Amino acid sequence: MEIRKAPHPSPKFSVMKPIIFFATLLTLSLVGYRSGTPPTMHGKVYDQQTGTAIAGVFITVEGALATTQTDSLGRYAISAAIGQFLVFSHTGYEAKRIKVGNKNPLDVPLNPSQVSAVETMMTGYGTQHRMALVGNTGGIRIRGIADATYSPLMILPQSVNTESYKRIAENHFSDPLDAPLSTFAIDVDAASYSNFRRFIHNGQLPPADAVRIEEMINYFQYELASPTGGEPVAIHTELATAPWNPKHHLLRIGLKAKSVPADKLPASNLVFLIDVSGSMMGSNRLPLAQASMKLLVDQLRGNDHVAIVTYAGSADVVLESTPASQKIAIKDAIDALHASGSTAGGAGLQLAYRIARQHFIKDGNNRVILASDGDFNVGPSSDNEMEQLIAKERQSGVSLSVLGFGMGNLKDSKMELLANKGHGNYAYIDNITEARKAMITEFGGTLFTVAKDVKVQVEFNPYKVQAYRLLGYENRLLEKEDFNNDEKLGGDMGVGHTVTALYEIVPAGVESAYPGDVDPLKYQSAKDRRTVGNSREVATVKFRYKDPDGAKSRLQQVAVADTPVALASASMDFRFASAVAELGMLLRNSDFKQQADYDQLIARAKGAKGKDDEGYRAEFIRLAENAKLLAQSDGLAVQNY
Template sequence: MKGNLYLIILLLSLVGFKSSSVRTISGTVREQLDGSPLPGVSVRVEGTTIGASTDTEGHYSLKIPSNDVNLVFSFVGYETLKVKPGKTDRLNVTLKQSKSELKEVVIVGYGTQRKQDVTGAVAAAPTAAMHGKISGIAIRGQNNQVYTRHILIPDHNTESYKEITENGFQNPKDQALSTFAVDVDGASYTNLRRFINNGQLPPKDAVRVEEMINYFKYDLEGPKDDKPVAIHTELSSAPWNPQHQLLRIGLKAKEVKTEKLPASNLVFLIDVSGSMSPENRLPLVKTSLKMLVDQLRDKDQVAIVTYAGYVTLALKSTPGSRKAEIKNAIDALGSGGSTSGGAGLRMAYQVARENFKKEGNNRIIMATDGDFNVGASSDKEMEDLIVQERESGVNISVLGFGMGNLKDSKMETIANKGRGNYAYIDNITEARKAMVTEFGGTLFTIAKDVKIQVEFNPGKVQAYRLIGYENRLMAKEDFNNDKKIGGDMGVGHTVTALYEIIPVGVKSDFSLSVDPLKYQKQARKEDLTNSDDVATIKFRYKDPHSDKSRLVQVIQEDRALAFESASADFRFASAVAEFGMLLRNSEFKQASSFDKLILRAKGARGKDDDGYRAEFVRLAESAAMLSKGMELAKDSY
């Protein structure tokens, strides 16, 4: 009896210790060689989903459950460091550059240095930088002093991106209609964030401006009636050319409480090939999917299909009430072998069809780096497979992981053609955003095949340009054709599209003119200018379980707001668009400026509970330094 009493007292003391020992620990992560701060370092509590990333100054902060834990610091190109914090609330660490499978170069930052002073492989670094082959340039230094930074680049980089031919200005007399499918993906933004946080400007074709803009949520009013989507427009001046106008089109999907969402039939399709072994791939996949499992309800069910050299049904369809069983199946996964992606997709669709829920949410969630090398592997083969399978009523969400061999083009194709969405997961924070914060938008379609068509009035508009959406353009006749699919919007999603407009009478280098047509009927000039319309905006959508679209349209009148009076969302979206044009070095960037867009974004952060807009400001500041560093390096040679 006495022994039992001691045991009870001991257990109570341990419970009390655990509840009171949760505390916040913070610090700075620096590069061991030169002491410079490292942004984008992953900091996590070993064996848990608790984690954070360092900001642009190398700072981190996170809550830990007890003193008896290990913090794991990891960053591409650096050796992983494991530290037990003990009782201190402040833990500063340095990371050592990894020498395995990497080579070192040096780049000169602030100041100037003669070419002959830089020897060996270093002399080639600026040339590589100009071609985007260097994986890191950190610009630091004061008082105009010369500052050198050691950079690590992988021996093999096989990342692939679909080539983007940027939209140009169109004359509404020749091209009165602009048609495109909506895009709610944010993968391009998180991917380029990964590049910049690792000290490198992203490849030009990795920058999809519409995905940058739509990474952020906007304060739009939802539909008031039984419609699933509401439309809003706003017109003001273009900040990079005040003589031009900027038209914003915003869509807002209806919010639905989680308990009222339909039952889900999910299939986790997980790439377990050898390329998924690094910490930022399969281990992060496991953590991400377990977060999603925690959101499931008893009426939901999950199956797990894995693929490497062969395909396996790792877990038959299991109710959401058996979370421990699902998580155990995820934890048991290991990586190795080649990548039979096509066969994996076929089995995932088969399993989803076998457990199909009528009027429910039937969806494959694919987690991969996209590196298929066995079976159907080309973008065209993937597209044909997805187009064939999507008619079953099973949608697909693609989660991209990893770096160095990321096949962005394949994953974007799968999501676009499979009535799904595409997110790039680079850290625990982004996993939480996709799997928890935006759970409904990621998994539950509220409107499918959403298309937008804008008709511009040539009496008011001399030329117009759609900013982004190059991969989502549609023929004008596809707008009314219900057999042509558009983009899907999930619960609570917002979509923003921006058009740059050159008003009639404004002289511009981008103005377009052709001789009057001889055989086509021309509208009288006074009929066009007397109209107060700048454009008519139409959008079509289908209910999730319908094959017939509905049409909604609004008119944008020629009443442009002064830019200072435009909404905070308008001003912030314009800053993101300008950032994208600078990253792409767009021929349409005109007077775009890092300094101006950063200042504008700071003033338009508005309500930013999750800190995503503040993070954008820091990202733009880092990109500005990287860009300046490249120019300095170029000038010194």
């Protein structure tokens, strides 16, 4: 875990920082009123006996499944309307339920409660903990642990954040004279965006490594022409001025998967693999997972089948494979689940795959759907062990989709790895609206693959291009030889999916700091751009894919003409996607953000909102506005994990 250490503040700064913090939260609150969304309530939670701040308090909006957690100074921020109830709960304290009124900030005292502290701790509640001492707990029976009693002095924890994110080494600019090919596997995951939204709603900026630019861009659907001639995927390109550097160009590559009517989709053999360990306690964990799975059940047809496997200290089959026509029986089995115990995720995966293989449907949609926070702690649990397990299981033709839940202990790195290696997709579900998006609005794209192992390779023309940089996809880069190697995994595209990739291009002859200066080579003659080629093409884009049940890939390609347009003349989708990318660079504090600016990206997103029936683009604009305020105050910026 890397923690960014701020410089020691001056006395004046120390005085001003709380003022800026509360001013920011007040502004966020006003933004909430102006946009028609619930206002942002904020305040501090403290021990009623000692007056000290309490970190890690879980705060839930009753009936809305919105949740947050206090920071190290006991502060919180959460969207809640007047008349709703906030529930405050924490290990070792009595829960408190408060009706939202006009008072804002709302400071909340909690009373210590030793018995509830013991019970909560031993069922694996929420986040991981730091040790503290309480007394007089002898003879207490612990839920989920048979015949367990504990001594009069019990060591109890205090909450700390144990979320984990894979380190991102940001893509640099490359010179096509040295590296003419850029190769990557496509990524349809959108988990990073909903996770970023969760941080902003909680009054925090996300850790840099939680921001995967490609997932933020691909959270949104874009208007692209569907494939023709029986092809499963169509390819589109667009070239315009780069918003954050007018001397540079931005190349957009868009892929569009074919749409298939619901009655033409293949039958599904699904196994719901649900984490019911203690870490899944809390309204934004197991209850939200249950609600999400029931939304999915409502979309299934009579020829689909569902089995349910759970895991805590061990893995169990809760429901054998059952026709989806028996929706009440399936939902009853989901409703009966409760959280307790440790987390044998590896055993759960093995059992779920075994059940899926037993009921395998030839030419059907065979898939395990994992709902978890990824916090495995019994049996195989490391990222390497998980990768080996999934690599073996995917040979059976069973795919793996991953739904992430929870906060404070989310193992994002593990969840992303499982989906990437399991021929599936990864979504982070932070509220019931996101569950609806994944399970209903994008039902086909989430579950039904039309092209697998999709890879993209771009060859840049050095006569036209001085340097290029791929925005995002750092976790999906491939060697140039991997493009033609059908043994190397790509990404999968589902029904109706769109995928967008952006390249920043430095045109030949433009004065630029990129790609940088190196000494002349001693053993090779320097290449001359003028002799490499003089075509009117900037690049050629190729992509490979396999049919869902195929083993040999097929190739498509398209050339990109050197005819960039002004940014204002680019399509609305181009301008909106560039705004999302620009926000991602600012959140990551990218070394290549150049003239990126919150105000300009917000204005561009507003002008490119277009048709927005579901309100996702309008929500992005509000999130960008709030991110700007948080970045200015720097009062609630979080650590890098």
